[in-house]
Amino acid sequence: xxxxxxxxxxxxxxxxxxxxxxxxxxxxxxxxxxxxxxxxxxxxxxxxxxxxxxxxxxxxxxxxxxxxxxxxxxxxxxxxxxxxxxxxxxxxxxxxxxxxxxxxxxxxxxxxxxxxxxxxxxxxxxxxxxxxxxxxxxxxxxxxxxxxxxxxxxxxxxxxxxxxxxxxxxxxxxxxxxxxxxxxxxxxxxxxxxxxxxxxxxxxxxxxxxxxxxxxxxxxxxxxxxxxxxxxxxxxxxxxxxxxxxxxxxxxxxxxxxxxxxxxxxxxxxxxx
Amino acid sequence: xxxxxxxxxxxxxxxxxxxxxxxxxxxxxxxxxxxxxxxxxxxxxxxxxxxxxxxxxxxxxxxxxxxxxxxxxxxxxxxxxxxxxxxxxxxxxxxxxxxxxxxxxxxxxxxxxxxxxxxxxxxxxxxxxxxxxxxxxxxxxxxxxxxxxxxxxxxxxxxxxxxxxxxxxxxxxxxxxxxxxxxxxxxxxxxxxxxxxxxxxxxxxxxxxxxxxxxxxxxxxxxxxxxxxxxxxxxxxxxxxxxxxxxxxxxxxxxxxxxxxxxxxxxxxxxxxxxxxxxxxxxxxxxxxxxxxxxxxxxxxxxxxx
Amino acid sequence: xxxxxxxxxxxxxxxxxxxxxxxxxxxxxxxxxxxxxxxxxxxxxxxxxxxxxxxxxxxxxxxxxxxxxxxxxxxxxxxxxxxxxxxxxxxxxxxxxxxxxxxxxxxxxxxxxxxxxxxxxxxxxxxxxxxxxxxxxxxxxxxxxxxxxxxxxxxxxxxxxxxxxxxxxxxxxxxxxxxxxxxxxxxxxxxxxxxxxxxxxxxxxxxxxxxxxxxxxxxxxxxxxxxxxxxxxxxxxxxxxxxxxxxxxxxxxxxxxxxxxxxxxxxxxxxxxxxxxxxxxxxxxxxxxxxxxxxxxxxxxxxxxxxxxxxxxxxxxxxxxxxxxxxxxxxxxxxxxxxxxxxxxxxxxxxxxxxxxxxxxxxxxxxxxxxxxxxxxxxxxxxxxxxxxxxxxxxxxxxxxxxxxxxxxxxxxxxxxxx
Numbered sequence: 001x002x003x004x005x006x007x008x009x010x011x012x013x014x015x016x017x018x019x020x021x022x023x024x025x026x027x028x029x030x031x032x033x034x035x036x037x038x039x040x041x042x043x044x045x046x047x048x049x050x051x052x053x054x055x056x057x058x059x060x061x062x063x064x065x066x067x068x069x070x071x072x073x074x075x076x077x078x079x080x081x082x083x084x085x086x087x088x089x090x091x092x093x094x095x096x097x098x099x100x101x102x103x104x105x106x107x108x109x110x111x112x113x114x115x116x117x118x119x120x121x122x123x124x125x126x127x128x129x130x131x132x133x134x135x136x137x138x139x140x141x142x143x144x145x146x147x148x149x150x151x152x153x154x155x156x157x158x159x160x161x162x163x164x165x166x167x168x169x170x171x172x173x174x175x176x177x178x179x180x181x182x183x184x185x186x187x188x189x190x191x192x193x194x195x196x197x198x199x200x201x202x203x204x205x206x207x208x209x210x211x212x213x214x215x216x217x218x219x220x221x222x223x224x225x226x227x228x229x230x231x232x233x234x235x236x237x238x239x240x241x242x243x244x245x246x247x248x249x250x251x252x253x254x255x256x257x258x259x260x261x262x263x264x265x266x267x268x269x270x271x272x273x
Numbered sequence: 274x275x276x277x278x279x280x281x282x283x284x285x286x287x288x289x290x291x292x293x294x295x296x297x298x299x300x301x302x303x304x305x306x307x308x309x310x311x312x313x314x315x316x317x318x319x320x321x322x323x324x325x326x327x328x329x330x331x332x333x334x335x336x337x338x339x340x341x342x343x344x345x346x347x348x349x350x351x352x353x354x355x356x357x358x359x360x361x362x363x364x365x366x367x368x369x370x371x372x373x374x375x376x377x378x379x380x381x382x383x384x385x386x387x388x389x390x391x392x393x394x395x396x397x398x399x400x401x402x403x404x405x406x407x408x409x410x411x412x413x414x415x416x417x418x419x420x421x422x423x424x425x426x427x428x429x430x431x432x433x434x435x436x437x438x439x440x441x442x443x444x445x446x447x448x449x450x451x452x453x454x455x456x457x458x459x460x461x462x463x464x465x466x467x468x469x470x471x472x473x474x475x476x477x478x479x480x481x482x483x484x485x486x487x488x489x490x491x492x493x494x495x496x497x498x499x500x501x502x503x504x505x506x507x508x509x510x511x512x513x514x515x516x517x518x519x520x521x522x523x524x525x526x527x528x529x530x531x532x533x534x535x536x537x538x539x540x541x542x543x544x545x546x547x548x549x550x551x552x553x554x555x556x557x558x559x560x561x562x563x564x565x566x567x568x569x570x571x572x573x574x575x576x577x578x579x
Numbered sequence: 580x581x582x583x584x585x586x587x588x589x590x591x592x593x594x595x596x597x598x599x600x601x602x603x604x605x606x607x608x609x610x611x612x613x614x615x616x617x618x619x620x621x622x623x624x625x626x627x628x629x630x631x632x633x634x635x636x637x638x639x640x641x642x643x644x645x646x647x648x649x650x651x652x653x654x655x656x657x658x659x660x661x662x663x664x665x666x667x668x669x670x671x672x673x674x675x676x677x678x679x680x681x682x683x684x685x686x687x688x689x690x691x692x693x694x695x696x697x698x699x700x701x702x703x704x705x706x707x708x709x710x711x712x713x714x715x716x717x718x719x720x721x722x723x724x725x726x727x728x729x730x731x732x733x734x735x736x737x738x739x740x741x742x743x744x745x746x747x748x749x750x751x752x753x754x755x756x757x758x759x760x761x762x763x764x765x766x767x768x769x770x771x772x773x774x775x776x777x778x779x780x781x782x783x784x785x786x787x788x789x790x791x792x793x794x795x796x797x798x799x800x801x802x803x804x805x806x807x808x809x810x811x812x813x814x815x816x817x818x819x820x821x822x823x824x825x826x827x828x829x830x831x832x833x834x835x836x837x838x839x840x841x842x843x844x845x846x847x848x849x850x851x852x853x854x855x856x857x858x859x860x861x862x863x864x865x866x867x868x869x870x871x872x873x874x875x876x877x878x879x880x881x882x883x884x885x886x887x888x889x890x891x892x893x894x895x896x897x898x899x900x901x902x903x904x905x906x907x908x909x910x911x912x913x914x915x916x917x918x919x920x921x922x923x924x925x926x927x928x929x930x931x932x933x934x935x936x937x938x939x940x941x942x943x944x945x946x947x948x949x950x951x952x953x954x955x956x957x958x959x960x961x962x963x964x965x966x967x968x969x970x971x972x973x974x975x976x977x978x979x980x981x982x983x984x985x986x987x988x989x990x991x992x993x994x995x996x997x998x
Contacts, residue, residue, distance in 0.1 A: 298781045307805060443617055504921055
């Protein structure tokens with residue numbers, strides 16, 4: 001009954017939209033771990049089909065904010081959030097919201113590549129299967145691996161255990177795995193920090209390709225990376241009580257070339273961090 | 274006084290007592306090898322005497338269906354069969370139950386529940402096996418007899434012993450399986466959640482498969498423990514070898530036989546006396562192999578995630 | 580939207596989600612059920628032991644006290660003069676002579692005389708016993724039983740009581756006690772401790788602090804793990820062949836001029852203790868290694884940093900920092916020894932001993948062996964005696980473990996104060 005061609009169904013290359021459309025809106029977000037406040041009053045809008053980078057010194061709460069967007073903070077005992085996180089105008093923290101469904105729409109790639117100890121094929125198929133995918137799995141695996149620029153390297157060894165791939169390949173597999181459940185947003189938590197420069201370059205190229213189809217938010221320590229891949233950059237800082245807050249948020253070019261705040265300028269010129 | 278070997282102040286010093294201490298400690302560690310060698314040597318030597326007896330031959334021992342030393346029949350299949358029956362029943366109860374408790378502890382229990390459950394398991398594990406034997410005799414057997422009818426269930430039977438051994442290995446399985454499950458990297462769980470997996474899907478389709486080698490090692494060790502368990506079968510499974518597939522009938526296991534014969538007045542160098550060493554050798558070979566394989570598998574498991 | 584086609588509509592997604600969640604709930608119920616079952620087993624185990632330790636017992640006296648002294652139904656109501664007369668008149672001359680030889684009647688306490696009268700004159704025997712549950716709930720059928728059988732006395736009895744803890748064994752379950760078994764157990768674990776502790780801790784220090792990663796040391800480690808999982812009955816066979824037979828001259832005490840007990844052969848406390856020492860050695864080694872692993876490396880480095888040698892570092896820093904855990908681990912291992920039955924049966928522990936062990940060359944019985952013997956007897960009353968012995972054993976184990984915990988807390992508190 002479902003004869004739709006997958007290539008048609010999968011995201012097409014979009015024209016860069018003239019007007020930036022907000023897909024995720026954070027408003028006055030405070031995040032606590034037990035009694036410790038990790039993030040203070042963060043408010044920002046994430047635009048559809050753009051790459052947004054979160055930068056800042058360690059402990060500034062940028063990863064915490066990232067994880068609040070697909071409710072991965074729920075996994076940490078004692079974590080608590082105030083304020084609102086809206087996705088397409090739905091409050092993600094409303095009481096009737098199922099975090100499991102959110103994570104299918106808002107996927108995540110982690111700092112350290114974490115493929116399942118299964119075959120390459122199964123790594124991709126698993127997420128789709130549990131979410132009730134009805135199409136052709138072989139096709140899904142191929143399309144996802146192609147989108148993650150990994151297909152040519154692994155097409156002959158799909159049954160091989162994913163743990164035997166190199167670190168960079170593993171990370172692209174994790175991206176392919178995320179794409180396979182067809183999210184709208186992909187969160188990336190320092191996706192290249194565990195990789196060598198060549199593998200990092202590939203991931204960056206991949207991000208630039210993926211932004212046509214997905215909204216991407218990337219946390220990075222590497223300012224060069226932020227300036228290369230992102231359209232918007234959010235700079236987070238730590239206050240005297242070790243709480244993270246958003247210092248400045250602007251289009252990337254503007255933030256790097258002409259920062260409005262002094263702290264931003266000091267950070268991007270390497271005075272601290 | 275400290276003597277310098279070279280003629281500069283940093284030359285090597287002779288510290289005889291350091292060497293003596295290290296050697297002594299090494300000998301202590303080596304002593305453990307001596308125990309293993311001793312066990313192997315004793316069992317093999319006495320078994321050799323057993324098989325040298327004119328009534329006994331190796332083939333008859335391995336394939337004989339009757340064990341009756343009185344009339345010179347030494348087929349160990351009835352004993353082996355009873356051992357396997359009790360162990361199988363124990364595993365059927367202990368593995369699923371222990372695994373479920375482990376999953377609950379590792380993935381779902383709140384800190385407060387864990388704080389209560391872990392000591393409970395430790396208490397269960399610390400109770401001497403003879404008490405479990407008493408439990409089999411005074412609780413499990415009457416329970417089985419009232420459930421299935423006194424005519425069908427003997428006073429001594431392998432089912433009761435097997436079930437109680439299952440309870441006996443439960444805390445061990447639960448504790449070791451929990452270790453295996455918790456040592457699966459957290460990253461994998463997060464990855465599964467990030468793909469929209471529910472907690473149960475994450476547990477069964479990602480965590481458990483990833484912990485599989487650690488879990489198999491646990492199950493093998495539990496099996497070895499069940500096969501070597503003595504007091505429960507000595508009290509509840511029955512005296513007298515009996516080749517039967519019916520778990521409600523009495524049948525003596527390898528360990529039960531060894532305890533009964535050695536507990537009686539048996540004279541040294543009789544064929545009875547030597548037979549318990551031959552059976553001991555069988556038991557040792559089985560359990561030692563299981564332990565070794567278990568150890569190798571769990572070694573692989575740790576390599577995977579290091 | 581593309582994903583609607585491939586993953587179904589939102590409605591289908593929701594219904595799938597409900598199914599997935601329902602599956603999750605079912606499994607969580609299964610986990611909870613399994614866990615409750617584990618707890619239930621522990622409760623049942625304790626309940627079944629307690630059930631047989633307390634309850635009604637129907638006793639038939641060979642001679643009723645009222646037949647001896649009119650109007651008095653209990654021996655304990657007899658006066659001193661009556662007691663002495665009863666004993667003089669009703670004891671057979673042989674027994675009377677032996678009793679008087681031990682201690683003249685006049686010098687014995689009232690209590691002593693009462694127990695003599697009960698043992699040799701009244702001679703009560705158990706006809707029927709009821710568990711605690713039946714005693715509380717089945718009073719009607721107990722009354723029926725008493726009505727159907729005349730001349731029985733029904734009393735509510737705690738099978739564990741002072742005289743149970745302090746008397747020898749006896750052919751009569753009413754008089755049976757665990758004193759010799761209790762002392763036997765203590766002697767045995769003392770020997771076990773003396774041999775296993777130094778060797779075990781020494782071996783652990785070697786493996787953790789000295790051993791380099793080579794083939795021999797890896798084999799040592801693997802071997803220790805294997806030994807810890809060898810069935811205890813195998814150790815019994817080893818002990819039987821080595822300590823009882825090959826080393827009989829030594830373990831029986833025959834090499835000393837004062838032979839303690841010629842009938843023991845090699846089946847002595849020494850053999851039993853040594854056998855259990857081999858059994859717990861791998862456990863002590865593993866537990867001690869864990870304790871040593873927990874000592875931070877920075878402590879060793881700072882000691883080396885000021886010019887200490889390896890042994891100085893171990894003796895004055897590593898061991899003091901880990902001694903609490905080492906002792907706790909050792910006590911856990913000794914609890915294991917205390918509960919072991921099979922190896923001691925195999926090396927030939929005696930089962931009927933009424934003389935307290937006096938040296939390491941004495942014959943012995945232990946609590947678990949008594950429990951085994953009593954449980955295996957067909958007469959119902961011995962089940963109750965076994966239950967009482969189990970409670971004694973469990974209390975002893977609890978005492979040891981509490982001792983370990985208290986000591987660990989004390990030492991760690993002291994360590995905190997010093998630091």
